[in-house]
Amino acid sequence: MAAVLFDFSGTLFRVEPTESWLRAVLDDAGLTLDERELAGKARALEEAGALPGGASPVRLPEELAGLWDVRDRSAEQHRAAYTALSRQVALPDPALHDALYDRHMTPAAWAPYRDAAEVLRALRERGIGVGVVSNIGWDLRPVFRAHGLDPYVDAYVLSYEHGIQKPDPRLFAAACTELGTRPEDVLMVGDDRRADGGAAALGCGVHFVDHLPVTDRPDALLPVLDLVGHRAA
Structure with missing residues (x-):
């Protein structure tokens, strides 16, 4: 990946x-x-x-x-x-x-999941690009900056800025374009089987986590690191 x-x-x-x-x-x-x-x-x-x-x-x-x-x-x-x-x-x-x-x-109003920083940091260290693709009506970048996660994100693709929303494959395609990657070399991680699963139509891999309180989901993102491995030099 x-x-x-x-x-x-x-x-x-x-x-x-x-x-x-x-x-x-x-x-x-x-x-x-x-x-x-x-x-x-x-x-x-x-x-x-x-x-x-x-x-x-x-x-x-x-x-x-x-x-x-x-x-x-x-x-x-x-x-x-x-x-x-x-x-x-x-x-x-x-x-x-x-x-x-x-x-x-x-x-x-927002709290990052406990393993979010660890996973994003590890992806950056491995040379894996990171994008955030969200169905949303406002700019979430300040949330990432305030919680110290913005340095690990290479692209934000937000539905309200594009006028389209997941599961429309065009939103995922926009993210792949911003990251300079082919869809088949990209993994989409989300909690909504329908919305986030739309990435599969583009050829992306898809991995789901459960939408739970932060205290109930300490390490659900960690398997992502095993799924992507290390980017080839």
Whole structure:
């Protein structure tokens, strides 16, 4: 393998739990809820699928189905989709819905999996190119920089910057082009069988990990190092 492509959410990073997401925004706004009410609101937001990178909606409103399907193709559609889901839950101040969306884009809202740095560093030392291919509606580069992982990434290919989203093979092709590699020499690592599995149509190898809390998945990325070996001189 000459390069490895990684998904972002659920693969290299995990977003914070819904309750801490809501608590942080309430704190910033100087608002408080008693613990029982806060837990209830957080549970309702999670069921609504309002946290990008979190759980999918338990029930997607029919009027949002079309927007949901294309949410990762632009920053505007991404924000519109998730704030619409959030607004299904009554909060103390309507402005909190946009504040919640803004919070999820901050480095503080994300934690890298415990083995992410080790794996990315090892790939760099072996001369293996690294790309991040994500269905997303905002610039995740600051998250990588804040957590010290940006030096190990050679290319970021983000759906909203290209107007296409996984599993469309064109997004993976764009990553291969940026890395200067042939698809058959590339491994795609992700947590979504459908979206990330789209790389197989291009001829890339595919390896899946489970989207679990950081504490429950300490070393799932390590097998990637065995799969790619060392790049030939």
